[in-house]
Amino acid sequence: MNKVDLSVSIGTLQLRNPIMLASGTVGYGNEMAEFIDLNTIGAIVTKSLSLKPRKGNPPQRIVETPAGMLNSIGLANVGVEEFIKTKIPFLQKYDVPIVCNVAASNIDEYAECVNLLTDENSIKAFEINVSCPNVKEGGLQFGNDLAAVGKVTAKVRAATKKPIIIKLSPNVSYIADFAKVVKQEGGDAVSAINTLVGTSFNIFTRKPKIFSVTGGLSGPAIKPVALAKVLEIKRNVEIPIIGIGGIMNWQDVVEFMIAGASAVQIGTLNFINPSAAKEILSSLEDFCIKQNLNKLSELTGSFLI
Amino acid sequence: MFTVNAPVKELIELDHKIFLQKIYCPEIASIVQPGQFLNVKVSNSYYPLLRRPFSVCDVEGDYIYLMFNILGEGTKLLAAKKINEPVDILGPLGNGFTSEGDYNTAVIVGGGLGAAPFPFLIKRLTDKKEVMTFIGGRSIHDVITYGMKNLFTSTDDGTTGFKGNVVALLKHKISELKKSKIKIPLKEFSLENDFDCEVSTECAMACGFGICQGCPIESTNHKDKYLLVCKDGPVFNIKDVEL
Numbered sequence: 001m002n003k004v005d006l007s008v009s010i011g012t013l014q015l016r017n018p019i020m021l022a023s024g025t026v027g028y029g030n031e032m033a034e035f036i037d038l039n040t041i042g043a044i045v046t047k048s049l050s051l052k053p054r055k056g057n058p059p060q061r062i063v064e065t066p067a068g069m070l071n072s073i074g075l076a077n078v079g080v081e082e083f084i085k086t087k088i089p090f091l092q093k094y095d096v097p098i099v100c101n102v103a104a105s106n107i108d109e110y111a112e113c114v115n116l117l118t119d120e121n122s123i124k125a126f127e128i129n130v131s132c133p134n135v136k137e138g139g140l141q142f143g144n145d146l147a148a149v150g151k152v153t154a155k156v157r158a159a160t161k162k163p164i165i166i167k168l169s170p171n172v173s174y175i176a177d178f179a180k181v182v183k184q185e186g187g188d189a190v191s192a193i194n195t196l197v198g199t200s201f202n203i204f205t206r207k208p209k210i211f212s213v214t215g216g217l218s219g220p221a222i223k224p225v226a227l228a229k230v231l232e233i234k235r236n237v238e239i240p241i242i243g244i245g246g247i248m249n250w251q252d253v254v255e256f257m258i259a260g261a262s263a264v265q266i267g268t269l270n271f272i273n274p275s276a277a278k279e280i281l282s283s284l285e286d287f288c289i290k291q292n293l294n295k296l297s298e299l300t301g302s303f304l305i
Numbered sequence: 306m307f308t309v310n311a312p313v314k315e316l317i318e319l320d321h322k323i324f325l326q327k328i329y330c331p332e333i334a335s336i337v338q339p340g341q342f343l344n345v346k347v348s349n350s351y352y353p354l355l356r357r358p359f360s361v362c363d364v365e366g367d368y369i370y371l372m373f374n375i376l377g378e379g380t381k382l383l384a385a386k387k388i389n390e391p392v393d394i395l396g397p398l399g400n401g402f403t404s405e406g407d408y409n410t411a412v413i414v415g416g417g418l419g420a421a422p423f424p425f426l427i428k429r430l431t432d433k434k435e436v437m438t439f440i441g442g443r444s445i446h447d448v449i450t451y452g453m454k455n456l457f458t459s460t461d462d463g464t465t466g467f468k469g470n471v472v473a474l475l476k477h478k479i480s481e482l483k484k485s486k487i488k489i490p491l492k493e494f495s496l497e498n499d500f501d502c503e504v505s506t507e508c509a510m511a512c513g514f515g516i517c518q519g520c521p522i523e524s525t526n527h528k529d530k531y532l533l534v535c536k537d538g539p540v541f542n543i544k545d546v547e548l
């Protein structure tokens with residue numbers, strides 16, 4: 001029994017605590033289950049699912065950079081059919097909300113994926129990936145186009161009654177404009193942010209270190225950018241925000257919540273310390289006790305400027 | 306697999322910046338298999354950010370050994386660990402070599418630090434199989450001899466052993482072998498001669514246990530999907546992967 005109320009609401013999605021595991025950093029849950037009791041997590045966001053299986057990009061897919069990493073996985077995934085058949089049964093063993101991340105090559109495909117998945121009871125919400133920098137189709141061109149984000153949101157909204165979260169790209173000038181469109185078209189929340197576009201070269205061969213030349217930058221290097229994007233959305237749009245970007249400890253979680261996040265997603269940290277979510281949760285509760293907070297959600301948007 | 310903080314007990318310099326680090330880690334020493342690897346956090350901060358994968362080079366009782374040379378910041382920090390300072394280890398990871406099987410002689414072939422998992426493998430094989438080891442390197446200082454048995458060496462510059470690469474050395478010596486089932490990590494050669502063969506692979510990776518999907522390797526049997534070096538390997542039957 002927690003001494004502090006850690007629960008949060010993201011639209012109609014109810015979480016026992018604000019710690020979610022980010023898409024692409026938790027697989028389909030089975031590997032992580034060896035390190036952490038999945039029942040203690042706020043929610044698991046599955047690896048991006050596309051209608052058909054995707055092989056993903058050739059190596060090299062990962063490059064370490066100062067305080068971050070570049071990845072270009074290319075949305076490798078098993079596809080919706082295989083996910084329902086072989087991955088959902090494992091996840092159903094746990095009492096943890098599953099947020100299904102969906103990626104697609106065109107607007108209709110987003111809706112089709114959601115339509116196929118919406119009757120699965122263990123899926124409590126959908127996170128729509130309109131912002132992956134590592135695929136030729138369905139990636140950044142959606143995330144950079146206000147009208148496209150609006151259309152995707154509306155189309156997916158029509159395909160399910162479950163909460164819809166749109167994962168926004170930071171590679172835009174004004175992210176709050178995108179959050180506004182999401183709200184207008186019936187989205188329940190936004191995730192901010194996806195990875196930043198980055199690259200890295202081998203100075204001897206003069207070739208890019210990553211196969212696809214550019215990749216998505218994540219890790220502590222992007223935390224200040226992510227915080228600023230969360231703050232921008234919070235100050236301009238009334239919509240729940242899930243903060244993502246370089247969270248490495250409980251202090252980072254608190255910072256994101258102060259900036260406006262209702263919940264957060266841990267990403268790159270899962271690769272380095274797969275038990276991190278458990279450690280962060282414990283420390284968050286201690287922080288609330290010391291700060292005389294009865295409810296962790298009191299932190300959300302509590303910044304003083 | 307699990308994470309453990311294990312104290313460094315010794316740092317041994319083998320030759321010209323090739324190090325063996327002895328770590329007290331009974332949890333992993335008791336279960337690890339030759340060819341498996343560990344993902345090591347080399348610092349107490351998040352610089353460098355990612356863990357580094359290392360083959361388990363050897364096991365002695367409750368101790369494990371890692372072999373590395375100092376190439377970058379990560380290995381520099383690892384080598385600088387003080388005696389009894391703990392290192393954060395995640396493992397054991399991946400699948401190891403098959404040491405059982407219907408064959409008499411294991412032929413082990415490696416170059417440079419690719420030989421790192423072999424001392425442990427050779428130790429496991431010695432009681433049951435004949436072992437021949439072929440190790441190559443650019444020059445005499447790149448040839449790993451630690452833990453090797455029945456060793457034949459080659460160098461590109463001829464400073465020790467056969468002059469040429471290790472594959473040429475193997476071809477030179479192979480006529481002396483009986484035509485029994487043997488294990489060699491060279492795809493073309495093994496297919497030509499119909500030898501059963503396992504190969505230890507490597508690739509940049511972040512997590513080491515399958516969630517980052519950062520370490521794909523082309524599958525011979527399934528062109529529509531990659532295998533992962535960390536989870537499906539790092540040891541593969543050479544027929545199953547494109548090298």
